[in-house]
Amino acid sequence: MSDTIVSLPDQSTARIPKLNYLTKENGILSWLLTGDHKRIAILYLISITFFFFIGGALAGLIRLELLTPQADLMATDTYNKVFTMHGVIMIFFFLVPSVPATLGNFLIPMMIGAKDLALPRINLLSWYLYMAGGILAIYTMASGGVDTGWTFTTPLSTHYVNTNVLTTGLAVFVAGFSSIFTGLNFIVTIHKMRAPGMTWFRLPLFVWAHYAASILMVLATPVVAIAIVLVALERTLGIGVFDPTKGGDPLLFQHLFWFYSHPAVYIMILPGMGVISETISTFSRKRVFGYTAVAFSSVAIAVFGFFVWAHHMFIMGISNYAVLVFSLLTMLVAVPSAIKIFNWTFTLYKGSITFETPMLYTFGFMGLFTIGGLTGVFLGASGTDIHLTETYFIVAHFHFVMVGGMLMAFLAGIHFWWPKMTGRMYPEKISQLAAVVTFIGFNLTFFPQFILGILGMPRRYASYPPEFQILNVFSTAGATILGVGYLLPVLYLTWSLKYGEIAGNNPWQATGLEWQTQSPPLTENFTEMPIMDHEAYDYEWLENQKRQKEEEVASAG
């Protein structure tokens, strides 16, 4: 066992602690009315997985349709609805809440040594809002779908489609408030609930990343809410704010929409970066290289992320001067991401690295996110943007960041904290296999799309010229593998709930406060208020703790 750090308690005697947050109360109502952040996190985890697989099924349909150049599997109309719902569900009901609402919800109070989030009822409300939005989205699909694209571009969405734009808009609006409340809750919690000794620069980087993402959620989401209200009113009452025939400017909608939706990509990726900081430190047994730089780069991404939204509109008729300014700012926002990548890389330097599943996902994240980030620069430079925007290059770029980055980080996090959440380990070999399958499937799916994009294949096409078929076939084949890669964790993680090995408090020998309590934790998280007397990622402190305990046991014996 020299190539692993996993230390599990003696399986013959180990038991899951009788009293924990899962067993404290029973019955469906004790879940639906819970104020416990950990239970809400589990509720989120279940619902998010559900929406992920709906979105994934839609993605599967898209890839199947694109297997052939003609629109033969479904009519173009249906295809449009499928990709719209894929976008809406994946973005608003999976990516935005994924890490924050599950892992963030579960871990932030534990990491800062609090008993719960500051506003438990608001936290529950935000889950209900999420579900209400999700049900509306499903209702939209059931009642004929919507075909505006997830961007709701006016005047298409206001005057030229007669599908369920209103219910979709309401779904997004409601989900938006869910995300606002989550972000608000995190900010208040991080400010007001830290345990004694938990200073800002002792916070795990996971918390820093969530803090930055929360700022974005709170400040950006309301703007998309008002933009959607305006679209809804324009559809129903015919006010003319975005209608060019009445003197409105359709581009104004895009300004308001991207004012949220660009920071939204940072809402999606920042928490993922937080996960990576935790895993990479734990599995290389080292403090994160340049802790302060990583922490501040999160905040820098959040702040600069606000000033770049118009790079989605370079060719759409905004002024050329604005193009210059926004292009320059976009280049600036790319730098903090580069800083992070290099800091993570150098965290490995002189570490003592092991390759458990979360670490494999982490490596996957670093490779794919680097590609995703660098291709973002292609699009941020105004010249190449002309050729590449609105093609599959864009599709590939944001899937590399969102799926290759965020989803990899999400899976890394789920695998990393699964023992803490459930008290049990998953089977290591098969989970490593799943990580590798996901990585291969992902690259096969999305790498060809970069080439398709450079060749000029437009996005959102149900049919395409035949010479693009071969790359599309590769992509569809990759999607199949990717699908397997995503199904596997669901299977073995579910299996592990009953049959997994008992994990003990700290299977990875990690330093975070969340690992110093039992797994699964108590409802109050800690038996007594923890006092933080060391830096984050202090492995020497952990060693000392262990030694002390051993000495205690020895002297007692």
Added chain:
Amino acid sequence: MSGSNEHAHHIVSPRVYVVILIALLIGTALTVWASFIDLGPWNPVIALAIATTKAMLVVLFFMHVWYSTKLTKLAIGAGIFMFLTLISLTLADYISRAWGNW
């Protein structure tokens, strides 16, 4: 935990509230009066300046920000800053569009 001792529970005396109320009413009268005088481009400037003063009075005293922590002030500052960013960067596009191509 916000450390400072000048914390959120400072009780503002009613006298302050009355003074602020009077100031707000005077401000309202003033801004309406100013709007009846033709000051050319200065009309909007004065109206907005008075509105901002009034809003500041409400925020600082009715909403107790004068007595609250730096954190609250920072949060409000961030909100206003983002609001101004939204307006100024969007307007920057619209204004420079009229300059034509180069």
Added chain:
Amino acid sequence: MPDSTTITPSAPNAANSAHSEHPPYLRHHFESAEQQADAAGFAMWLFLVTEIMFFGGLFTAYLIYRNWYYPAFVAGSHQLNVFWGTLNTVVLISSSFTMAMGVWCAETRRKSGLVLCLILTFVLGLCFLGIKAIEYSEKIEKHHVPSFHYSLQSFTNPASDPEIFKEYHDKPLAPDMARHTEVYFSLYFLMTGMHALHMIIGIGILGFMIFRARAGAYTAGHVTFVENFGLYWHFVDVIWIYLFALLYLISRHGT
């Protein structure tokens, strides 16, 4: 940020209860009543920050279109009644004052004073909505509601609207510019409507609070709810102060 766990009394009379074991309103995950109040107040402020951004979208649209269609916005603005607007401002400022007094009453545990202040705020809020309704009905009569039989007559032929004409002597707008008054009124209804919606929500909560206050719920040391509602109410007031300036006042002398 130093971590102080010292408890400062939240109200003169609350000193004892804050130092005693646990006040009944203290939720289990907080260490102290002060921490709880702090967290709730800060959360309310963050929510108000989101509200700033929510209205921010509308303000942005307003500024852009005022810049584009200046004559239409001037003519549209002349249709608003400054008297009603001023009266409404006074009403809303007064209600803000009564609300602030209500918070003071709660903090100093004056139950009847609190109930009185809340009722006054409630009534003033209703007054505001009533006046707004009068203004809206004027617009409906003149067909100035966008896309509902919208009429350009007051703008293409100002003399047909003698009351307004007497005051402003507007020149007729060219038909294409007159059409853009619809954008002005769209934004007028959106902004004031969104504001009125916030008022209605506030008044609803006020009604609930009056009942609770009569039962003495807010005068036993736990005033967070009243304080936070006060913040909300004042915020709505601040929005109106700007709406009043932008919609009613700044275009009175424009041409």
Added chain:
Amino acid sequence: MNQISPVFWEFLVKWLTNFALLPPEASKIAPQMDALLFFMVLVSLIGLTIVILLVTSFSILYSKKRHPVAVQVEGSTLLEATWTIIPLGLFLIMFVWGALIYFRVYTPPPNAMNIYVVGKQWMWKAEHPGGQHEINSLHIPIGQPIQLTLISQDVFHSFSIPAFRVKREAIPGRYTTVWFEATTPGTYHLFCTQYCGTNHSQMIGDVVVLTPEGYRKWLLESTSGMSLAQNGERLFASLSCAACHNARPDARGPSLANVYGAKLPLASGGTVTADDAYLRESILNPSQHVTQGYVPIMPTYQGQISEEGVIALVEYIKNLNSDYRIEQTLNTTDLPPGSEGSQRRPAAATGQAGQKPAAQGMVK
């Protein structure tokens, strides 16, 4: 292989024969764009290789087997500065280079030939100055800068020619422009790249690049008998524009001769260059663009003329070099509108009968 799986074999052969990483370079800007693209790919590859090399070598060197105890390293300001400044520098180079190309693509040279393109759900309609018009295709000559003036009649569309590396959004209610100079004859893809509704993926066509002779031949074959300006002239007459814009001393509107490209003083102060966008705006929203010495009495034609009609009018005004033609139109305004009803192009042709269908398309 052939024996094992014929389908897979066929697939491989097809892939290897068709494999391309770039679309053809068929315009002057294409090699410049590709140079930047190559530079970016190169930088990305180097960056990616550095990251991958570091991660793999650290993983091997410092795996738990080889390096059982980690050495705690706090960080290094020097390294932080390095990987802040070097990427920043590279990104700034890309920014400047990109911006230069962006200027080039959207700043047409003065001698460019103008072709109007109207986007509508779901087709592209190109209007050549000679009156030739085509749907979902665009014929152009090589060696001649071509400027496209784009407008959409309904939603956002985007006119994309990957082989030329250019793309421009067609916006409802506003002209946008893009230019290119084709270098290689051939047929290239034309895509609508902005999602525009149900048949978005069928809003495609061909760009046919011809030699100058070929283009001349094509022009002759596809002529509709009337140039765009002539169509505009008829519309000008039937809308009675000449009632005011007639250059007489008592005219209520300014003379339009030689107005195109001139700097006009505005009644509201300031000056404006009368370009296509200005002419279009003046027809649809006249009161915002009144020139000095005139009063805003012109009615708006918003919702009354189709985008093609506006284009014809703009083209007519552009080519108006003297007031003589207008004098002539004045004398023919009382022609019965039906007399031109048999024209091939109802939208741009004159008369109420021809106007109606197009106008309905404009009004929702």
